[in-house]
Amino acid sequence: MAQTSEHSIVRLAELEIDPAQVEAYKRALKEEIEASVRVEPGVLTLYAISVKEHPEQIRLFEEYRDAAAYQTHLQSAHFLKYKAETHAMIKSLRLLETDQILLSSKYR
């Protein structure tokens, strides 16, 4: 448990979704997450949550093996499908690059 991966990169996304399209957005997001983690060796973690009582406010915690793995992800068929499907559902999107302080988990 409890180790920060030396070269992995962590990104955060903060999204606001059109309230009328939240359920459709979540379906597309779950499909994209499942495919990415299953198919791509370099996609380590994709955690998707919404703020309690604000289902339109979504946060993604994303960990990739390295920068190349992230670039590969951006070109994947499932990610491009997700982008095309959800483009008109997303009212705002903030992408944050991060520095790791400590990633500690019983799962690691």
Place this chain on the structure above:
Amino acid sequence: MAQTSEHSIVRLAELEIDPAQVEAYKRALKEEIEASVRVEPGVLTLYAISVKEHPEQIRLFEEYRDAAAYQTHLQSAHFLKYKAETHAMIKSLRLLETDQILLSSKYR
């Protein structure tokens, strides 16, 4: 891989730290995270990152086994020590309850 835990709870914290005290804050935070994940059965994940080029802007992704585990954590000696040590370093703190959409990871 790739399962959302049925009963776990996820919380997010968004902090702004006094820039002059960021290094001291990160030391206290790392000590608290290491102790929590090592000692507490119900603390599943504590991920701490800072926004790139803004080391004073810190985000925590926290997963607990259930609501009782979170309450136990709040009463733990290491958490109370962290709170006492860091109280004067924190300029703002936003705690968010969340609903899980999907937690998928190669680590799980």
